[in-house]
Amino acid sequence: MPNYIDVNPSILEWAFERATRSGKNPDSLFRKYHHFEDWLTGKRKPTWSQLEGFSQDTYTPFGFFYLDSPPDDELPIADFRTMDSAKITPSVNLIETVQVAQERQEWFHSYLLREGAEPLPFIGYAEETTPIRDVARYIDNLLDLPPISRRPHKADVFIRLLIQKLEMNGILVNANSIVDNSTKRLLDPEEFRGFSLSDNVAPLIFVNTADAHNAQIFTLMHELAHLLRGESGVSDSSSNFSPSREEERWANSVAAEVLVPANDIELLVTGDISIEKAKELARRYCISSTVVIHRAHDLHLITDSNHLELQKMIHSIQRVDRDNKREQSGHPTWYDIEFRRVGRTFASAVISDTYSGNTLFQDAYSLLGVKQSSTFDKMAEKLGMAI
Incomplete structure (x- = not known):
């Protein structure tokens, strides 16, 4: 005899809505759970097995169905996308x-504390009043960035360089376009482009690789700026260069100065520019045309009317930039993608600690998001750590 479960209809409705907000097709859920409307009205009750399936399909922990009312979907870190008085409900994909x-x-x-690591001096180095150009110079020196004329002009090559520089300085970088390793759960760059997790020993930057390559470059520098202020939070995903939060405006300004130095663009822009000129500059700095437009305007190099005219083309430019993401140098292997997803530094540490006997293999598989020992061993081989 089926085991029927009493569930508050508001919990079922909440689970359905948060799943569709995270990209789940509502029609497919209705087709699979064709008695769902009856569950909501109380005409029918779900069986244990039906509720288990519904739990998996809506990314809802099974225990939530025993609650009296739906829990609040809240981020475990600050949300820099809005003012404190406003609220954006995050998707379950972002939360996870x-x-x-x-x-x-x-x-x-x-792991680092066991290895005797010391606090990183740059975490919390800056504050709101620290001059933007001073912070940009600090980042240039920290990452040992080449001058503009010698920086890579292919976005994916520049991204790899920046990630390498960040990890050399002790910053974990996770670059992914899906929830962990779930290929059916895509991250939406319109919801968020990245976030920072500040820590004086193990800081972390996450960049949403569903975004255009040029946008990812800006996100990496934007999140680094947050770490320099010791801030953890999800960053604004809009193309608005003057977001409502002071933290976001400051991080945007720092990233812009690092990637498009004022003393460089001021030599190249002496008045209003065309969209073709904006694209030319975008190629020079390896960032989006949108950033170039806003940067030139913020430095009073172009007029308000020119800025507004160019802004009208921003959406089409962003679509082109998003398409350019596919133009990569070569085709990355699964392992290349995996090492970007968790970070080479992190993967090396987990594998080393596991082979040393300090971390259980099952825990290591979970941390790296792999299921088979052969995949784990192959990752070790790729990193030159095979035993």
Whole structure:
């Protein structure tokens, strides 16, 4: 005899809505659970097995169905996308992505302390009043960035360089377009482009690789700026260069100065520019045309009317930039993608600690998001750590 479960209809409705908000097709859920409307009205009750399936399909922990009312969907870190008085309900995809990153950061923090790591001096180095150009120079020196004329002009090459520089300085970088390793759960760049997890031993930057490559470059520098202020939070995903939060405006300004130095663009822009000129400059700096437009306007190099005219083309430019993401140098292997997803530094640490006997293999598989020992061993081989 089926085991029927009493569930508050508001919980079922909440689970359905949060799943569709995270990209789940509502029609497919209705087709699979064709008695769902009856569950809501109380005409029918779900069986245990039906509720288990519904739990998995809506990304809802099974225990939530025993609650009296729906819990609040809240991010475990600050949300820099809105003012404190406003609120954006985060998708379950975003929430879980932050949680996975926090789990990795917590493990890495403990690992580094066991290894005798010292606090990183740049975490919390800056504050709101620190001059933007001073912070940009600090980042240039920290990452040992080449001058503009010698920086890579292919976005994916520049991204790899920046990630390498960040990890050399002790910053974990997770770059992913899905929830952990779930290929059916895509991250939406319109919801968020990245976030920072500040820690004086194991800071972490997450960048949403569903975004255009040029946008990812800006996100990496934007999140680094947050870390320099010791801030953890999800960043604004809009193309608005003057967001409502002071933290976001400051981080945007720092990233812009690092990537498009004022003393460089001022030599190239002496008046209103065309969209073709904006694209030319975007190629020079390896960032989006949108950033170039806003940067030139913020430095009073172009007029308000020119800025507004160019802004009208921003959406089409962004679509082109998003398409350019596919133009990569070569085709990355699964392992290349995996190492970007968790970070080479993190993967090396987990594998080393596991082979040393300090971390259980099952825990290591979970941290790296792999299921088979053969995949784990192959990752070790790729990193030159095979035993």
